[in-house]
Amino acid sequence: MNILITAGGTSEKIDNVRTITNSSTGKLGSAIALAFAETYTQPTDRIYYLCGQNAVIPEADRISIIRIGSVNDLMEKLTGILTTERIDAVIHSMAVSDYTVDTLTTKSSIASSIADFISQNGPSAALEPETLTAQLIEKAFSGTDTLGSENKISSDIEDIVIVMKKTPKVIGMIKKLQPAALLVGFKLLSNVSPETLIDTGYNLLLKNNCDLVLANDLSGINELGHRGFLISPDKTYETFETKSQIAKGIVKRVHAILNNQ
Known part of the structure; x- marks a missing residue:
């Protein structure tokens, strides 16, 4: 099984020493990569981890670290993998810049x-x-x-x-490049009601043909916890309270979906 995970944030160049970026740390993406690595038993299993320059790095066998900078850099690396390798699932947790x-x-x-x-x-x-x-x-x-x-x-x-x-919507290109890959999208909002968060996450799922979407609110993320809602195509969802729970929940659902195909 091959998994592709994006994590951290992109950086858009102002000049050759200055950039515009965001505050994403990649901690959740790293936790997801490690959770997948813990379930792998076959030597051929591989995890591609595309991450921002300052993202947290998961250290485990079969995780290939690929650093990226800008949105264009991300698109190039992502396209290269999705057009040359068979990928079973894409976990797109990266905070991609909306503007360059x-x-x-x-x-x-x-x-x-x-x-x-x-x-x-x-x-x-x-x-x-x-x-x-x-x-x-x-x-x-x-x-x-x-x-x-x-x-x-x-x-x-x-x-x-x-x-x-505006930059291109990277999530929209994933299924076009590899339609059979399972896609987990992520949506982050700030200080909205749970109903609005679920509705927005579900709309992202429908628009980009996602199999699952993890919706979270910035107000629910801190050093002690990370509240997230894992939304399914029928709009039902699971609620998690920590990064570890989210990571294990995503891995469990991804394996369940892939094993039923």
Whole structure:
């Protein structure tokens, strides 16, 4: 049996020394990897552990550690494995960045671009306010002198404007690359009702053809516990109170589903 686990967080580059990342530690992903490793008895069993640069590393036989940085890096590594290896289950617990850096500029560059636009186009009173605003914004962020990200941005710059763009939804590509793989998705929200959390997790399951989804709320995660709801396709769910319980619960359900196929 081959399992692929993603854990930790991605990091999006600002320049060659600075990144934008999140606070995911990979502790839950590591616990899941170790729980799977404890159940393995065959020499051919293997766990691929794709993790962020600062994620916790599980130490056990047959766990292959693969470090990734950005979302693009994750997609490349994930695609490589799913198109060359048979994977029985994917546990996608990684906190993937929703945005990546698109443009780096400054307030003064934006102001200069807008001034140039107005100067070149003359009075624009005939334009609808929304149209004029859209044109000004487009000019501001497409005609400015961007700072680039290949070198370290000077700390002498007084202000930096970072424009970000959406990243692809990695979970949506998994079943497309390997339809037969069992998929466990994860959903994290903050300070919502249990009903909202379950509904949101279930919607993620339906949208991405997941077999299970672990829904958790940031307010229920601390050093002593980790509350999570493991949601099934019929919207029933199991409740867990610690990372260890979640890890063992996921392993138990994954094995049960795969053994019934």
